[in-house]
Amino acid sequence: MAQLLQHLINGLAAGTIYALVALGYTMVYGVLKLINFAHGDVMMVGVYMGYATAFAIGREARGSFLGIAAVFAVAMLGCALFGFLIERFAYRPLREKPRLTALITAIGISFALSYGFQLDIGFLPGASPRAFPEIIEPKEWLIIGDRDVVVWNWQVISFLIAVGLMVALQYLVFGTRFGRAMRAVSWDHRVAALMGIPTDRVIALTFMLSSGLAAGAGLLYAIKDTSVSPLMGLYVGLKAFVAAVIGGIGHVPGAVVGALVLGLVEEFVVGYAASTWRDAVAFGFLILVLLVKPGGLFGRVAAEKV
Amino acid sequence: MESPALSIPEAPSLVPPALRGILPLVIAIPTLALFHWSLTGSDFATYLLSVVGVNIILAVSLNIVNGMTGQFSIGHAGFMAVGAYIAGYTSLQLKEVALSFLPVAASDQVLFLLALLAGGAAAAACGFLVGLPSLRLRGDYLAIVTLGFGEIIRVFVQNTDAFGRALGLSGIPQYSSPGMVFFWVFLVVLAARRLAGSSHGRSLWAIREDEVAAEAMGVDTTGYKVRAFVFSSFFAGIAGGLFAHFVPIINPGSFTFVRSMEIVVMVVLGGLGSTTGAFVAAIFLTLLPEGMRSLFGALGTEGSLAQRVDQIRMPIYGLLLVVLMLSRPQGLFGTKEIWDVLPRWLPRKRRGLA
Numbered sequence: 217m218a219q220l221l222q223h224l225i226n227g228l229a230a231g232t233i234y235a236l237v238a239l240g241y242t243m244v245y246g247v248l249k250l251i252n253f254a255h256g257d258v259m260m261v262g263v264y265m266g267y268a269t270a271f272a273i274g275r276e277a278r279g280s281f282l283g284i285a286a287v288f289a290v291a292m293l294g295c296a297l298f299g300f301l302i303e304r305f306a307y308r309p310l311r312e313k314p315r316l317t318a319l320i321t322a323i324g325i326s327f328a329l330s331y332g333f334q335l336d337i338g339f340l341p342g343a344s345p346r347a348f349p350e351i352i353e354p355k356e357w358l359i360i361g362d363r364d365v366v367v368w369n370w371q372v373i374s375f376l377i378a379v380g381l382m383v384a385l386q387y388l389v390f391g392t393r394f395g396r397a398m399r400a401v402s403w404d405h406r407v408a409a410l411m412g413i414p415t416d417r418v419i420a421l422t423f424m425l426s427s428g429l430a431a432g433a434g435l436l437y438a439i440k441d442t443s444v445s446p447l448m449g450l451y452v453g454l455k456a457f458v459a460a461v462i463g464g465i466g467h468v469p470g471a472v473v474g475a476l477v478l479g480l481v482e483e484f485v486v487g488y489a490a491s492t493w494r495d496a497v498a499f500g501f502l503i504l505v506l507l508v509k510p511g512g513l514f515g516r517v518a519a520e521k522v
Numbered sequence: 523m524e525s526p527a528l529s530i531p532e533a534p535s536l537v538p539p540a541l542r543g544i545l546p547l548v549i550a551i552p553t554l555a556l557f558h559w560s561l562t563g564s565d566f567a568t569y570l571l572s573v574v575g576v577n578i579i580l581a582v583s584l585n586i587v588n589g590m591t592g593q594f595s596i597g598h599a600g601f602m603a604v605g606a607y608i609a610g611y612t613s614l615q616l617k618e619v620a621l622s623f624l625p626v627a628a629s630d631q632v633l634f635l636l637a638l639l640a641g642g643a644a645a646a647a648c649g650f651l652v653g654l655p656s657l658r659l660r661g662d663y664l665a666i667v668t669l670g671f672g673e674i675i676r677v678f679v680q681n682t683d684a685f686g687r688a689l690g691l692s693g694i695p696q697y698s699s700p701g702m703v704f705f706w707v708f709l710v711v712l713a714a715r716r717l718a719g720s721s722h723g724r725s726l727w728a729i730r731e732d733e734v735a736a737e738a739m740g741v742d743t744t745g746y747k748v749r750a751f752v753f754s755s756f757f758a759g760i761a762g763g764l765f766a767h768f769v770p771i772i773n774p775g776s777f778t779f780v781r782s783m784e785i786v787v788m789v790v791l792g793g794l795g796s797t798t799g800a801f802v803a804a805i806f807l808t809l810l811p812e813g814m815r816s817l818f819g820a821l822g823t824e825g826s827l828a829q830r831v832d833q834i835r836m837p838i839y840g841l842l843l844v845v846l847m848l849s850r851p852q853g854l855f856g857t858k859e860i861w862d863v864l865p866r867w868l869p870r871k872r873r874g875l876a
Contacts, residue, residue, distance in 0.1 A: 251662045306844055313851060319594060319662050320790060321847040327783055328840025335833060450779075454673075457666060496677035499670030506655040506663065 218364035223487045224480070229371040231479025232378035233440065236433030237456030238463070238471040239385060240426030246402040246466045247422045249315065253322035254302065255430060256453015257329035260446060262295030262431025263348075263438050264333070264341060270349045278351050287351055291435055292428040299427025303420055326450070333446035345445035348438040374436040381432060382472060388425075389468060398422055402466070451495065455482075458502045464512030473513065550708045554701055568700055572768045574808045575703035576761045581788040581804035582710050582797055583757035588786070589795035589857075590718060591750045592730030593657065597668030598758050598785045600675045601645040603777035605759025607685050609641030610694040610766035617695055634697035638763040645759025646752045653751035658744050664751075672782060676774045690773025691766070698767035706764060710757050714797045717753075726750055730795070780836060787839045790846060793853030798860040803853075811835055 237259060244252045269290040270278055277283040306325060310318045336342035358367040389395040400408040401418045409415045437452055438444045459478045463470025478498060485497045505512065584598045613633065621629040648671070656667040679685045686692070717723045725746045728736040737743050766772050788807050792799030814831045846853065855863060 251666065253665070306848070309848055310851075315662070316592060316594060316794075317847050317851045319665060320851075321844050323596060323665070323783075323786070324840045324843025324847065326840070328837045328844065331780075331836035331840060335837065454666070454669065458670075461663075461666075490681070492681050493677055496674045499667075499674050502670055503652070503655055503667060506659065506667065510655070510659055 218361060219487070221360070222365045223483050225365070225367055225371065226487075227480035227483030228476060229375060229440070229479075230483060231459075231476035232375050233433050233436050234452070234456045234459045234479055235472045235475035236378055236381060236429050236436070237452060238459040238475045239382070239468065240430045241457050241460040242463070242465055242468060242471040243389075243398075243422050243426050245460070246468075247398060247405070247419050248307070248311075248318075250307070250318050250322065251457070251465075252426070253319065253453075254325040254329060255426065256449035256451075256456065257326045258295060258299055258302065258427050258449070259430035259434040259453060260333065260444075260449030261298055261329060262291045262427070263434040263444050263448070265294040266291035266431070266435045266438070267346070267348060267444055270351055275349075278349055279353055284351050288432060288435060291431040295431035296424035296428040299423045299430075300420055303423040307423075308416070308419075326453075330446055330450050341446065343446060345443045345448075348442050348444045350439075350442070352439055370439050374439065377432065377436060381429060385425075385429070386468070394418070394421065455498045458498045461502060461512055462505050464514040467512070467514045470512060470514035546708075546712050550712075554705055554708065557701060557704065569768065570809075570812065571700040572698060572703045572764070574805055575700060575707050576765050577785070577788065577804040577808045578707050578801055579703075579710050579757055579761040579764070580785045581792065581800040582707075582714050583754045583761070584785050585789045585792070585795070585797060585800040586714055586717065586726075586754045587751050588789050589793070589800070590723065590730060591726045591747055592733075592794075593747060593751070594662065594665045595668040595751070595754075596665050596779075596782050596786055597652075597670075597672040598754075599777040599779070599781035600668065600672035601649060601755040601758035602762035602765065602781070603672075603675050603679070603774070604648050605638075605641035605645040605762030606766040606772050606777070607641075607679060607691065607762075608644040608759070609637040609763030610691045610772055611684065612637040612640045613694050613697070613767065614691065630695070630697055631702075634695075634702075634767060637767075638760055641763035641766075642756045642759040645762065646756035649752045649755025649758075650748065653748045653755075657747040657751060669779065669782075672777070672779060676777070679774050686773070688774060690771050690776075692771040694766055694772070696768055698764050703764050703768075706757075706760055710760075711797060711801065713753075713757075718797065722746070722749075727795075783836075783839060787843060790843060790853050793855035793857065795857035796853070796855040796859055799853060799855035799858075802855075802860065 237256065240255050240259075241252060244250060244255070266287045269287045270283075273283055273286060277286075302325060306321050307318055310321060333340055334343035352370045352373055355369045356366055357369040357372050359365070387395075389398060397408070397413045397418045398421075400411065400413055401415050401422075405415050405419075408418075433456075434448070434452070437448070441448075455478060456475065459475035460471045461474070462477060463472070463474030465471075478501065481501060482494060482497050486494050580598055580602060584595065587593050587595050616633050616637070619633065620626060621632060624632065652667060652671045653664075656664045680688050717726075725736065725741045728739065728741055729743050729746060733743055762777075765776075769776070784807065788803040789800050791807065792801070792803030811831050818831065
């Protein structure tokens with residue numbers, strides 16, 4: 217029983233992080249109908265920005281609240297700018313081209329980033345994983361019984377940050393003018409443009425938002441894993457994508473539910489079956505979902521219109 | 523995509539109709555035999571030729587899905603791995619067996635063929651399992667699912683004792699030869715070209731140009747897509763089987779995402795939909811790193827540069843995809859074949875549109 221509770225907590229902690237990344241996939245898919253393959257790698261770049269900041273501000277400042285805020289702010293803002301640049305120079309020129317063109321571009325960017333960062337020329341960090349500085353010093357936050365169940369402080373903090381970001385996002389999408397414009401573009405971007413919505417700006421802002429969220433999630437992941445490596449984006453990104461598909465891609469609350477489900481499933485497989493199968497679980501699950509309910513839990517398969 | 527100037531070939535009128543069906547075989551088999559027996563070069567040249575051949579098979583077969591059908595698979599190395607492991611395992615099990623009614627060399631080749639077909643069939647079966655759920659949906663799902671499939675295969679192999687876990691399989695009998703590899707190159711090119719001109723192939727082109735319209739015209743889009751995918755997976759499995767029989771060891775590291783991306787770059791560079799484009803790009807991109815390595819080695823100024831060619835070419839491949847999509851999304855040849863872009867004064871094949 218205690219073991220079950222522990223797995224539940226770990227699974228939820230992992231799931232909230234996947235959820236933040238999955239939201240990025242789902243938002244970009246919503247407005248552009250593009251699977252932003254490079255999303256995970258943009259996240260990885262953000263984590264390296266946070267890593268550099270954590271070292272730049274020094275060991276003392278790192279543990280303080282301001283230090284943590286600075287690391288998150290630099291990573292998220294830097295990453296938002298990076299996302300904007302990618303959208304502006306790689307995706308926007310292809311907007312009216314066939315969808316496959318944009319998909320190949322996204323795959324190319326993903327590949328260039330994840331393998332470019334493995335070089336060790338100039339500022340590039342090289343292939344080996346690096347220890348991520350402990351910007352949140354690990355402490356037990358709650359202990360139940362004789363250490364049967366341990367909840368760590370970083371689990372609580374990352375859960376709170378993730379939920380806070382999700383609530384903010386929910387308000388942004390459903391409570392503001394920008395959110396309404398975003399939903400209009402997602403509905404039909406040509407009609408939205410006719411109604412006077414600056415679609416280019418909305419799409420650019422969506423990219424910035426999703427990249428910023430990804431950087432935040434990536435930092436939480438790096439704190440959990442205490443390491444950062446050029447390939448982390450590929451794996452986290454793919455799992456988050458799987459989560460978005462499970463929830464029904466393009467569906468905002470669906471992405472969160474899908475991510476929590478995936479986090480729990482992964483944790484239970486690792487806990488009760490075999491930990492070496494961890495990386496295969498998500499994809500096996502994806503194939504299963506596509507077989508049984510191809511639209512995901514909440515989405516539906518819309519017939520394509522001409 | 524682009525103007526529907528698909529080059530659907532007409533058979534050259536020089537050849538009498540009775541010969542058309544068997545002509546490629548009549549020409550190719552003696553050529554391949556000559557090629558096989560004239561080859562007395564170094565071990566390295568033999569190895570390099572085999573690698574080039576395997577890459578051509580992979581690129582041409584991937585082109586059937588990514589080029590002709592307009593879907594996007596990025597897990598070709600996964601199917602190659604299935605073929606390599608199944609074929610390698612079969613050969614290892616049959617190592618002691620010899621068919622008594624045949625000379626030893628011939629018996630070996632028969633067993634090799636059996637192993638290859640087993641590998642191809644296993645890869646095709648996996649292609650069916652992966653293709654059916656994902657090809658019912660829009661094209662971009664296939665990309666993710668095939669990528670995931672590659673990961674599943676890697677994890678599966680690493681957890682299976684029969685396949686040697688992370689250490690891999692070694693001691694597979696070295697039955698393969700460049701002659702055999704190029705025989706399969708010939709088969710896959712012939713099959714791809716025949717497919718492109720057949721009514722089945724026209725359905726694939728139709729799906730590529732506009733899936734909704736194709737469906738409206740009565741094309742069973744899911745069925746055609748899945749069949750194309752299974753067909754392509756079969757040849758990936760064969761390529762894997764050939765590969766397993768000329769390298770000393772196969773391990774999960776030989777069939778990573780990087781390998782899949784190499785093949786994708788070959789297809790995109792050669793032109794999505796051009797069989798000969800994929801063929802040429804596969805040769806070019808296989809020999810280029812080797813060339814660069816020996817060039818840097820010969821210059822001798824920076825010894826480390828020669829070793830780092832492999833590392834550096836990966837991000838370059840990624841950027842190459844981006845630059846190609848922005849500047850020339852149809853790739854070097856587009857849907858044209860090489861004889862369509864030859865200079866005017868060379869004899870051209872007549873182009874006929876259906």
